[in-house]
Amino acid sequence: MLSTLKRFFDFCTKEDRKKFYLSIFLGLLKAMIAAMRIPAIALILNALITNKLSMTVIWQVIGILLLSLVLNILVTLKTTMLQTEGGYHTCAQKRIEIAEHIRYLPMGYFNQNSLGQMTSITTTTLESLSDIATRVVMVTMQGFLTTFVITLSVLIYDWRIGLILIAGLLVFLLPNSLMRKQAGVMTPIKQKADTDLIDVILKYVQGIAEVKSFNITKQSAKTLSTAIFAKRDADIKMTLVTVPWIAVQNIITKLTGVAMCGAAIWFYLQGSMDLLICMMMVISAYMVYESLDGVSSFSSLLRAVDLAVELVEEIFDLQPMNTKGQDLQPSSSHLELDQVTFSYKDRPIIKNLSFTIPEKTRTAIVGPSGSGKTTLCHLMARFWDIDKGHIRLDGHELTEYSYDSLIRNFSFVFQNVYLFEDTIENNIKFGRQEASHDQVVAVAKKARCHDFIMALPQGYDTVIGEAGASLSGGEKQRISIARAMMKDAPIIILDEATANIDPENEAELMAAIDELTQDKTIIMIAHRLKTVENADQIIVLDKGQIVQQGKHVELAKQAGIYRDFITTKKEALSWKLAARA
Numbered sequence: 078m079l080s081t082l083k084r085f086f087d088f089c090t091k092e093d094r095k096k097f098y099l100s101i102f103l104g105l106l107k108a109m110i111a112a113m114r115i116p117a118i119a120l121i122l123n124a125l126i127t128n129k130l131s132m133t134v135i136w137q138v139i140g141i142l143l144l145s146l147v148l149n150i151l152v153t154l155k156t157t158m159l160q161t162e163g164g165y166h167t168c169a170q171k172r173i174e175i176a177e178h179i180r181y182l183p184m185g186y187f188n189q190n191s192l193g194q195m196t197s198i199t200t201t202t203l204e205s206l207s208d209i210a211t212r213v214v215m216v217t218m219q220g221f222l223t224t225f226v227i228t229l230s231v232l233i234y235d236w237r238i239g240l241i242l243i244a245g246l247l248v249f250l251l252p253n254s255l256m257r258k259q260a261g262v263m264t265p266i267k268q269k270a271d272t273d274l275i276d277v278i279l280k281y282v283q284g285i286a287e288v289k290s291f292n293i294t295k296q297s298a299k300t301l302s303t304a305i306f307a308k309r310d311a312d313i314k315m316t317l318v319t320v321p322w323i324a325v326q327n328i329i330t331k332l333t334g335v336a337m338c339g340a341a342i343w344f345y346l347q348g349s350m351d352l353l354i355c356m357m358m359v360i361s362a363y364m365v366y367e368s369l370d371g372v373s374s375f376s377s378l379l380r381a382v383d384l385a386v387e388l389v390e391e392i393f394d395l396q397p398m399n400t401k402g403q404d405l406q407p408s409s410s411h412l413e414l415d416q417v418t419f420s421y422k423d424r425p426i427i428k429n430l431s432f433t434i435p436e437k438t439r440t441a442i443v444g445p446s447g448s449g450k451t452t453l454c455h456l457m458a459r460f461w462d463i464d465k466g467h468i469r470l471d472g473h474e475l476t477e478y479s480y481d482s483l484i485r486n487f488s489f490v491f492q493n494v495y496l497f498e499d500t501i502e503n504n505i506k507f508g509r510q511e512a513s514h515d516q517v518v519a520v521a522k523k524a525r526c527h528d529f530i531m532a533l534p535q536g537y538d539t540v541i542g543e544a545g546a547s548l549s550g551g552e553k554q555r556i557s558i559a560r561a562m563m564k565d566a567p568i569i570i571l572d573e574a575t576a577n578i579d580p581e582n583e584a585e586l587m588a589a590i591d592e593l594t595q596d597k598t599i600i601m602i603a604h605r606l607k608t609v610e611n612a613d614q615i616i617v618l619d620k621g622q623i624v625q626q627g628k629h630v631e632l633a634k635q636a637g638i639y640r641d642f643i644t645t646k647k648e649a650l651s652w653k654l655a656a657r658a
């Protein structure tokens with residue numbers, strides 16, 4: 078138990094730890110205040126028995142009980158406030174730290190499983206830590222503190238009853254550790270069930286369009302209901318595992334109380350104990366099991382606190398990419414790849430690849446699906462660290478840059494645009510937080526967004542529906558172009574849209590891209606014939622290697638992947654034209 082408490086306090090921020098320590102101190106005070114009731118009750122009982130009940134005694138007792146009540150209320154209020162503030166503040170802080178920490182993790186962490194896990198930890202786990210854990214830790218601590226104070230006073234008044242109480246406490250702790258062990262086995266199963274359920278729900282909601290269109294509702298519902306029932310079973314088992322032990326502990330506390338009362342009465346009858354002390358022992362016996370009952374029902378949850386802290390710490394243990402670089406300001410956006418090799422786990426994707434991208438030129442990357450085009454673009458902005466070789470920006474290795482100073486140089490326009498559930502203005506300003514409204518409007522005009530934004534009910538203040546659902550694909554793309562323009566980075570990495578967009582949208586999109594890419598270094602995964610024809614260099618990838626490299630005119634003459642690519646594009650273009658005619 079002590080290790081759990083220590084772990085929890087180490088986990089809290091320094092400022093909150095102070096709050097918890099203060100609340101423990103106040104807990105000790107509260108236990109002493111509670112113990113004030115023992116002499117007060119004994120005083121009045123003694124007066125009754127000895128027939129010496131007077132108004133003075135009554136007022137003395139009322140005074141002690143009132144003082145104990147008022148102090149108890151005040152101390153409880155203060156401790157509750159300290160614990161609540163400490164709990165919620167720690168969790169808010171941890172959420173911010175997690176958000177910051179994951180920025181520096183390699184992209185490999187962000188697969189589907191990590192989404193469920195991350196959501197579960199930042200929501201449910203931290204929520205339970207801020208709320209339940211704080212209470213569990215504090216109630217358990219309070220229970221033990223009160224028991225400690227009572228045991229100490231019992232020992233002072235009569236060591237024999239004190240020893241009975243200590244023996245009872247030792248027996249009480251035995252099932253406590255067994256219960257925590259069994260709960261400890263169930264806790265990871267319950268945590269996994271929580272994470273799985275969140276994961277399945279996220280996938281279900283994210284993929285609802287596919288679920289509907291492929292009519293696989295029942296199949297998805299089956300996965301969902303399996304996760305729901307697994308969580309139900311884990312919750313029930315978790316509770317059932319602790320119930321018998323809590324009952325055993327309740328019996329032990331009650332038996333200890335009975336033994337204390339029996340022994341006190343026996344000593345009194347034998348003449349080795351005063352009636353007053355005997356009555357105080359009886360009252361103490363009652364107070365001990367009152368305070369221990371709280372401990373037994375809450376201490377089974379201590380393992381959950383332990384595991385919750387462990388889960389959050391696991392995120393912080395994830396090794397960020399080497400971020401020891403310096404804040405460098407490159408004077409040119411010249412990129413150089415030198416014998417770059419990269420694998421996803423053990424699967425080689427990019428093999429010994431070298432080429433340069435001079436500043437303010439257009440490089441088109443083409444190649445069959447799965448040849449490594451996206452991976453290559455990600456490597457250039459250090460989304461992943463390479464296994465071998467060098468990537469240099471303005472002559473410096475990417476690893477020489479601090480992550481922030483490196484990423485300042487890149488803007489991305491991906492095919493799958495992610496817009497935040499926020500106003501259109503804020504989505505565009507995501508590229509430069511301090512931009513003014515006029516600057517937002519200016520880039521929106523250049524990115525051909527202004528007209529459709531103004532047609533929306535709240536214009537720039539329109540909140541985009543979840544995952545940008547209220548905008549068309551072309552509109553979302555153009556917002557992402559405006560966002561990239563706002564950032565105004567010297568290197569643009571662009572994954573050209575392959576989707577069949579209508580001619581009007583296509584023209585708007587191309588105009589927006591032309592505005593974005595003026596005077597920049599462009600690296601694009603090209604799908605359109607016109608784009609590759611205009612590129613300064615074309616890199617043709619196949620199975621992670623460069624198989625052709627050069628300008629359109631040279632490559633078009635050679636047999637190979639590039640010529641096949643342009644033939645396919647020309648055919649597609651002629652079908653499109655025929656369809657329009």
Ligand SMILES: Nc1ncnc2c1ncn2[C@@H]1O[C@H](COP(=O)(O)OP(=O)(O)OP(=O)(O)O)[C@@H](O)[C@H]1O
Pocket residue numbers: 185421426444445446447448449450451452453
């Ligand atoms: N995060 C990842 N983890 C493991 N393997 C991955 C990951 N991302 C991509 N891959 C694999 O790496 C290979 C190259 O993928 P990549 O997306 O770079 O190819 P691409 O040429 O851009 O494909 P496409 O044209 O279809 O988008 C593929 O086989 C893909 O399955």
